Amino acid sequence: MRPSARARRRGSPAALAAALLSLLAAPLATAGAATLVVNVETADGRGLAGAVVTVRALDGAPRHAAPLHAVMDQIDRAFAPDLLVIPVGSTVEFPNSDSVSHQIYSFSPAKRFQLPLYRGKPYPPVRFDQPGVVTLGCNIHDQMLAYLLVTDAPWYGRTNAAGAWSAEVPRGRYRVALWHPRLRDSDADLERELTVGDSDRADLTVRLSKPLQPAPLADRPHSWDY
Amino acid sequence: MSTAATANLSPEPPRGTRRGPRRGRQRAGFAVGALLVALARAAAATDWDLSLDARLVSSDANPPFMDGGLGTVRYGSEQSGLQLGRARFALTQQLGELWSAHLDASMYDDQDRSPVGVTEAFLLFRPYPHQGWRFRLKAGGFYAPVSLENRAAGWDSPYTLSYSAIDSWLAIEVRTIGLEGTLEWLGTRSGRAFDFGITGAVFGWNEGAGAVLATNGFALTDRQTPLFGRVGQPQDAPLYGSEPFLQLDHREGFYGGLEARYLDRVVLRALHYDNRADPYAQDELSDFYAWHTRFDSAGVRVEAGHGLTAIAQWLDGETTTAGEGWPQSWPFRAAYALLAERCGRSTLSARYDRFEVDSIGADGYGAQSGHAWTAAYAYDAGAHWRFTLEWLQVVSSNYQREELGGLPLATETQVQLAIRYALGATNR
Numbered sequence: 001m002r003p004s005a006r007a008r009r010r011g012s013p014a015a016l017a018a019a020l021l022s023l024l025a026a027p028l029a030t031a032g033a034a035t036l037v038v039n040v041e042t043a044d045g046r047g048l049a050g051a052v053v054t055v056r057a058l059d060g061a062p063r064h065a066a067p068l069h070a071v072m073d074q075i076d077r078a079f080a081p082d083l084l085v086i087p088v089g090s091t092v093e094f095p096n097s098d099s100v101s102h103q104i105y106s107f108s109p110a111k112r113f114q115l116p117l118y119r120g121k122p123y124p125p126v127r128f129d130q131p132g133v134v135t136l137g138c139n140i141h142d143q144m145l146a147y148l149l150v151t152d153a154p155w156y157g158r159t160n161a162a163g164a165w166s167a168e169v170p171r172g173r174y175r176v177a178l179w180h181p182r183l184r185d186s187d188a189d190l191e192r193e194l195t196v197g198d199s200d201r202a203d204l205t206v207r208l209s210k211p212l213q214p215a216p217l218a219d220r221p222h223s224w225d226y
Numbered sequence: 227m228s229t230a231a232t233a234n235l236s237p238e239p240p241r242g243t244r245r246g247p248r249r250g251r252q253r254a255g256f257a258v259g260a261l262l263v264a265l266a267r268a269a270a271a272t273d274w275d276l277s278l279d280a281r282l283v284s285s286d287a288n289p290p291f292m293d294g295g296l297g298t299v300r301y302g303s304e305q306s307g308l309q310l311g312r313a314r315f316a317l318t319q320q321l322g323e324l325w326s327a328h329l330d331a332s333m334y335d336d337q338d339r340s341p342v343g344v345t346e347a348f349l350l351f352r353p354y355p356h357q358g359w360r361f362r363l364k365a366g367g368f369y370a371p372v373s374l375e376n377r378a379a380g381w382d383s384p385y386t387l388s389y390s391a392i393d394s395w396l397a398i399e400v401r402t403i404g405l406e407g408t409l410e411w412l413g414t415r416s417g418r419a420f421d422f423g424i425t426g427a428v429f430g431w432n433e434g435a436g437a438v439l440a441t442n443g444f445a446l447t448d449r450q451t452p453l454f455g456r457v458g459q460p461q462d463a464p465l466y467g468s469e470p471f472l473q474l475d476h477r478e479g480f481y482g483g484l485e486a487r488y489l490d491r492v493v494l495r496a497l498h499y500d501n502r503a504d505p506y507a508q509d510e511l512s513d514f515y516a517w518h519t520r521f522d523s524a525g526v527r528v529e530a531g532h533g534l535t536a537i538a539q540w541l542d543g544e545t546t547t548a549g550e551g552w553p554q555s556w557p558f559r560a561a562y563a564l565l566a567e568r569c570g571r572s573t574l575s576a577r578y579d580r581f582e583v584d585s586i587g588a589d590g591y592g593a594q595s596g597h598a599w600t601a602a603y604a605y606d607a608g609a610h611w612r613f614t615l616e617w618l619q620v621v622s623s624n625y626q627r628e629e630l631g632g633l634p635l636a637t638e639t640q641v642q643l644a645i646r647y648a649l650g651a652t653n654r
Contacts, residue, residue: 100273100651101320105354107415114354116323135415139354140326143490145414181417213419217490217529219568223651224384225377226490 047163079146279311294462343452404429436517436545443594533568596622
């Protein structure tokens with residue numbers, strides 16, 4: 001599953017080389033590939049949509065996903081989308097489609113930056129070189145909050161409406177990690193190791209032990225004090 | 227009420243309002259002028275708001291404080307019919323990267339000294355957060371961070387037309403004219419669920435605050451006194467036109483407050499306010515004297531899912547003056563609880579208020595107690611139109627009513643239908 005319908009692959013030489021390599025590796029991988037299915041359930045047993053799944057191989061040489069170019073817009077004083085998952089090295093554009101100005105900041109260790117007061121699309125895309133969670137805010141409208149998960153995992157995505165995500169992976173041992181701004185379980189509780197063996201399909205179900213944080217309020221008029 | 231009784235029992239009502247202190251108004255004039263120049267010079271686009279709020283009123287209440295009465299609601303029985311709720315114009319102008327100017331002007335059409343008054347005007351300095359900490363500085367005239375219900379544009383309540391007794395008092399008499407600094411820790415921007423803030427302010431020109439409370443008591447209204455505006459008419463007893471925005475001594479007031487937030491769901495606020503007025507200070511020209519007013523307030527607002535909002539707020543304080551030559555005090559307290567359910571375009575709200583003013587050293591003058599029920603239904607018909615129907619009933623006992631020849635106990639009911647048309651940034 002792609003991180004966003006709006007994200008698209010970069011056409012850089014590095015990306016091209018990565019694509020060629022993956023083409024070469026494809027027959028090998030497919031020969032020993034299986035479907036990894038990850039199901040995320042809330043503490044009361046319902047599928048959790050939108051959870052970020054990242055998968056890293058524990059054996060062999062480290063692999064990384066190719067960087068992307070993604071767009072996070074600002075519409076009706078809200079980031080749209082309010083969560084993006086991007087591979088390390090990706091770039092993100094932050095246009096402002098509102099008629100009011102915004103002023104974006106992040107002081108997250110993975111990327112500290114500011115986009116001074118603007119409307120429209122005056123700034124070049126921002127590059128994200130470090131893995132980690134980047135929390136974004138607007139210094140004028142405090143109700144605006146968004147997240148970028150910058151990942152160095154070769155397989156990643158978000159669960160569908162039923163709480164499931166799947167990918168074709170070579171047989172081997174993996175570490176699967178989950179993330180979402182509303183999860184309260186510790187990072188250690190959100191990681192699992194599993195082996196994708198002889199079977200064509202490997203299933204992993206992670207049930208959260210703690211209830212989710214409340215979702216951001218969606219129906220509040222944006223002119224109200226936050 | 228006999229003249230002698232007035233002289234002995236009550237602080238002499240503020241007189242000479244026609245010649246109110248000019249220094250404050252001159253300074254305000256300069257401040258507004260400087261703000262307008264800054265606004266004119268700024269090249270960047272300006273955000274503006276314009277709204278017109280018309281009311282159809284049915285009331286059986288006594289005349290309100292603006293008409294020299296002891297009514298506890300905005301409109302008296304003689305004002306039943308069509309009324310102007312509020313005509314409002316507001317501007318927000320960015321001044322460079324980190325500063326912005328805010329101006330909020332309103333017209334209430336109720337015999338104020340000037341037809342249009344500025345309820346808030348301030349400069350805001352908001353640098354970027356640094357490692358999770360953010361500082362903000364406000365300079366000008368604005369509301370102290372007390373209210374949890376008045377969160378809509380123009381310090382209006384999105385739940386009811388009439389503000390709670392606490393917020394009505396702030397609207398009538400209390401405003402910060404000075405500097406306010408806030409330091410915030412932005413936990414929600416660091417992967418945590420809580421934000422914290424600490425606020426401190428120094429201010430002047432609010433040494434008349436307390437006179438309306440000690441004379442008329444609490445009321446439930448949405449009429450905001452403009453900065454350096456007047457409350458009531460100079461010729462009308464018992465208030466004789468009060469001026470809350472005075473500076474009679476050289477002691478600046480202060481307040482300090484704390485705020486905690488859980489995500490975007492819960493807000494907790496507490497504030498200690500003290501205008502530090504010298505109760506013996508008096509302006510010889512105008513005969514106004516200072517009111518030493520201090521209070522504590524605390525409140526919580528919870529927004530659950532499915533549009534449900536609950537607000538509870540409490541305020542406790544005291545105002546003291548020595549205009550008669552000896553100190554007289556009026557301890558006061560008020561509280562309310564509000565429940566609102568927002569479903570699509572409709573908002574249904576109910577609020578219960580309690581309020582009380584005691585009188586110490588003034589033989590009961592100004593003592594008041596009462597409670598109020600407010601129920602309101604608001605319908606947002608698209609981006610520009612809002613219709614609100616409100617029923618408000620206040621049951622109160624006021625010593626002053628007896629002095630003026632009536633019964634101390636009164637039950638006042640006011641029903642309003644408001645139609646508001648709004649244009650501008652908050653509607654885009």
